[in-house]
Amino acid sequence: MHPLTQFKFCPKCGSDRFVENNFKSKKCEDCGFVYYFNSCSSTIAIIINDNKELLVATRAHEPVKGTLDLPGGFVDMEETGEEAVAREVLEETGLKVENVKYLFSIPNKYIYSGFEVQTLDLVYLCKVSDTHMLKAEDDVAGLEFIKISELKPELFGLMSVKEVIKEIQKMNI
Template sequence: MCAAARSAEQGNPFSCAACGYTHYFSPFTAVGALIVDEQEQMLFIVRGKDPGKGKLGLPGGFVDAGEMAEQALVREIREEVGLEIVRYEFLASFPNSYAFSGVICPVTDLFFVAHVASLSNFQLQEGEIDDWKLLPVANVGPQDLAFDTHWKAIQAYAGQRNGEPRT
């Protein structure tokens, strides 16, 4: 704010010794969708770029400023895989991190169980995604996924399906 030279010390919040300006490094918000077909197979994308290039992920993305997380969910699924969400339920949230131009930023991942009108309209976004797969949840392990939070969300979904209490 005041253009004073920054001291070497880092922290959250960051406070400027010269002018007192304080900046909080709050998490970004991201959404992910768990979309399951009639055969209980879950929709995964194969990531086309790092982090996790070549690994599986749940479709989703970042919430824009001024946007509802629910709107971001519908928008991202439409943009990323060309599917129209007709109904969704909040599942769970998990803390994550993401490197923006080499800077590790905290992220809050919000996961929704999403229902689509039809999986037949599937259309992949060029560049971002290499491929997609419908897989039984039991066939997917943490080593297959680009993000640990996606694995946690899948476990939360499986637990809910098995009638385990929410934690």
């Protein structure tokens, strides 16, 4: 189901004459307001220790509760991707990001409360100097470092993260 089908009323005037305009937008036949359904920005953190191990999280909540994941999350309003990934890493792991390097982006579909959110996941290589404060927090049930060569993409619950794992295994980071 296309996410726009769940929008029944115009967010500007409340009219129920809020109809499909094209694949990515709806238009109000009463006030003329056009709503474009664009991707939300999200971040994924790649944190690698000196042993070439990647920091991997276990999801504490749906969607895909109990599967493997990477630290990260949605970009807040008025926040850069770099600020968001550092904030999310701190919230989820207790680690302070010292340096951030953008790697690539990948589209994803994230089901939240039964609603499909289209995201553009921004992947960052994050440098942390001290992992002694590592602690699963926020929406993370567990954290562990796993050798990159031993990662199994099929154990990760989100489609975009599975693809990120495959890419990381091809890169020589």
